[in-house]
Amino acid sequence: xxxxxxxxxxxxxxxxxxxxxxxxxxxxxxxxxxxxxxxxxxxxxxxxxxxxxxxxxxxxxxxxxxxxxxxxxxxxxxxxxxxxxxxxxxxxxxxxxxxxxxxxxxxxxxxxxxxxxxxxxxxxxxxxxxxxxxxxxxxxxxxxxxxxxxxxxxxxxxxxxxxxxxxxxxxxxxxxxxxxxxxxxxxxxxxxxxxxxxxxxxxxxxxxxxxxxxxxxxxxxxxxxxxxxxxxxxxxxxxxxxxxxxxxxxxxxxxxxxxxxxxxxxxxxxxxxxxxxxxxxxxxxxxxxxxxxxxxxxxxxxxxxxxxxxxxxxxxxxxxxxxxxxxxxx
Amino acid sequence: xxxxxxxxxxxxxxxxxxxxxxxxxxxxxxxxxxxxxxxxxxxxxxxxxxxxxxxxxxxxxxxxxxxxxxxxxxxxxxxxxxxxxxxxxxxxxxxxxxxxxxxxxxxxxxxxxxxxxxxxxxxxxxxxxxxxxxxxxxxxxxxxxxxxxxxxxxxxxxxxxxxxxx
Numbered sequence: 001x002x003x004x005x006x007x008x009x010x011x012x013x014x015x016x017x018x019x020x021x022x023x024x025x026x027x028x029x030x031x032x033x034x035x036x037x038x039x040x041x042x043x044x045x046x047x048x049x050x051x052x053x054x055x056x057x058x059x060x061x062x063x064x065x066x067x068x069x070x071x072x073x074x075x076x077x078x079x080x081x082x083x084x085x086x087x088x089x090x091x092x093x094x095x096x097x098x099x100x101x102x103x104x105x106x107x108x109x110x111x112x113x114x115x116x117x118x119x120x121x122x123x124x125x126x127x128x129x130x131x132x133x134x135x136x137x138x139x140x141x142x143x144x145x146x147x148x149x150x151x152x153x154x155x156x157x158x159x160x161x162x163x164x165x166x167x168x169x170x171x172x173x174x175x176x177x178x179x180x181x182x183x184x185x186x187x188x189x190x191x192x193x194x195x196x197x198x199x200x201x202x203x204x205x206x207x208x209x210x211x212x213x214x215x216x217x218x219x220x221x222x223x224x225x226x227x228x229x230x231x232x233x234x235x236x237x238x239x240x241x242x243x244x245x246x247x248x249x250x251x252x253x254x255x256x257x258x259x260x261x262x263x264x265x266x267x268x269x270x271x272x273x274x275x276x277x278x279x280x281x282x283x284x285x286x287x288x289x290x291x292x293x294x295x296x297x298x299x300x301x302x303x304x305x306x307x308x309x310x311x312x313x314x315x316x317x318x319x320x321x322x323x324x325x326x327x328x329x330x
Numbered sequence: 331x332x333x334x335x336x337x338x339x340x341x342x343x344x345x346x347x348x349x350x351x352x353x354x355x356x357x358x359x360x361x362x363x364x365x366x367x368x369x370x371x372x373x374x375x376x377x378x379x380x381x382x383x384x385x386x387x388x389x390x391x392x393x394x395x396x397x398x399x400x401x402x403x404x405x406x407x408x409x410x411x412x413x414x415x416x417x418x419x420x421x422x423x424x425x426x427x428x429x430x431x432x433x434x435x436x437x438x439x440x441x442x443x444x445x446x447x448x449x450x451x452x453x454x455x456x457x458x459x460x461x462x463x464x465x466x467x468x469x470x471x472x473x474x475x476x477x478x479x480x481x482x483x484x485x486x487x488x489x490x491x492x493x494x495x496x
Contacts, residue, residue: 004453007481011454014434015352016361022347022372028334030373038377 078177079170083108088132090118093165093177104165104177105132105139109149115177116151117163129300130162133204138194140204152189154199160185231261231278234301244300251299255292265294338383339376346392347372349455353393356450357400359439367403371396393455394465397447404443437487445480448473 080091088107103118118130120141130147133140138154139147145156152161166178184191229237231249239245249263252271259280262273271292280301335343347368354364375382375392382388438446444466451462452473463470 007453007484008456010434011356011438011450012352014438015355015454022343023369024335024340024343027343027369027372027376030370031376032334034373034377 079174080106080177082106082113082173082175085110086134086137091115091177093180103129105130106167106175106177107132107149109137112149113167113175114150115165115167115175116147117165117180120145120147120162121158121160121183131204133201135200135202136204138199138201140201146199146201148190148194150190152184152191153186154191154194158186161189161191228298230263231299232263234261235278239302244302246298246300248298249296251293251295251297253293253295257292261299268294335376336379339379342375342383342388343372346389349389350392350396353450353455354396354400356435356438356454357397357446358403359435363403364400367396367399370399387461390457390461390465393451393457397451397465401443434484437484440487441480441483445476445483448476449480449484452477 078091078093080089083089083106085108088105091104091106093102093104104115105118106113106115116130116139118139120130130139130141130145136146137149139149139151139162141156145158146154147162148154150161151164153159161183163183164181166181168176168178170176187195229245229247231247234245234247237245237247247261249261250265250273251259251261252265252273253259255270257270257272260273260277261280262277264274266272266274271294350368350371351361351364354367355361358364358367371392374395375388382391385391438449441449447466448462451457451465452459457465459470459473463473466473
């Protein structure tokens with residue numbers, strides 16, 4: 001017997017005489033439990049990865065002050081889905097003549113559906129786009145205008161509320177935007193009830209909370225952001241399906257000079273656009289006040305070559321008054 | 331009660347069970363725990379049968395699982411306490427064969443873990459050196475060195491007597 005064989009024999013002897021047949025039923029039971037445990041563990045891993053993502057996806061939009069509306073419904077399409085409670089959807093309604101369209105916001109507040117023209121009646125330099133501030137459940141304009149969900153005036157310089165639209169039920173959770181109605185004067189509608197009450201407006205006027213680009217309206221009307229041009233390009237730009245052109249640049253108004261729009265300022269003192277820059281029509285075309293105002297922002301204009309006529313502020317910031325200040329960096 | 335195992339699984343369990351239990355008895359020095367861990371290792375093999383049945387050496391995989399279970403068991407320290415109780419001289423069953431068997435088990439149990447694993451897998455389970463090396467995740471030369479060291483230590487303690495008796 002070799003040494004290895006001796007070792008084997010001693011070890012086999014030490015291991016004992018044997019243990020009989022395996023308990024197959026017990027092995028099967030354990031095996032079944034193991035498989036169940038493995039399935040449970042796998043489900044737990046999947047759940048631990050997926051559930052936080054789902055929860056974040058559900059909670060995140062509700063934490064944002066502005067409703068991300070997505071592309072507005074097709075211009076001229078008067079039927080839109082009813083928004084979720086407290087939310088808004090965007091739409092376009094045709095203006096008389098049918099060539100141009102007006103932005104409309106439809107909101108659902110405590111089951112009541114309202115539709116308003118999403119342009120504020122107030123601005124010394126034209127109409128300003130209106131946003132839906134979720135925390136306040138109110139329409140707001142960056143310059144401080146506040147309107148109740150029914151479009152009535154709450155706060156700010158305007159003398160009346162927003163233009164509203166009749167809303168009629170349509171099939172399958174949709175509403176039809178109907179005829180425009182004159183805005184209510186100050187002190188009427190829900191706005192009179194809300195005036196003076198604390199509204200959660202802070203976050204909607206807090207610059208840190210605003211969507212990038214200082215353009216809450218781009219957040220509301222992202223379709224417009226797809227085709228931003230310079231003021232110089234605006235008069236000849238191909239308008240979007242809503243009939244408007246969106247452009248970004250400087251508006252120089254006042255200082256005894258004609259109002260002008262340009263991508264780059266010729267100088268800040270006095271504030272001036274290069275010769276030949278587009279000029280808006282209407283009141284703004286006339287030489288303004290002695291104090292010159294420089295506004296940087298996004299504008300919507302009707303491309304009516306060679307001028308940009310009847311433009312609307314989408315999002316603006318006054319960057320200089322009478323040459324004091326400067327254009328924003330970048 | 332039906333075992334709920336397939337014919338292949340049952341045959342595998344019947345074939346591997348005696349060798350597995352013996353290896354674990356040697357490794358742990360405790361037959362009761364060895365039976366329990368052997369059953370657990372076989373249950374794991376059956377739970378993963380789709381994968382295990384396709385392996386080249388499912389027996390080697392089974393022994394690796396069993397040794398890992400035994401190591402974990404030893405780490406928990408339960409066996410140490412039970413072994414002390416078992417080797418208590420006051421325990422009555424003390425004939426010569428049993429004494430030899432327990433002495434060998436005790437001597438194996440005192441070997442360092444890696445030496446013990448190499449010795450049991452190579453000399454009790456009769457796995458080839460290369461298979462033991464794969465189970466222990468080391469080179470074959472290391473397995474040879476470990477078994478050689480283990481044998482030297484065992485000889486020093488008791489194999490010397492066993493060989494002398496021959």
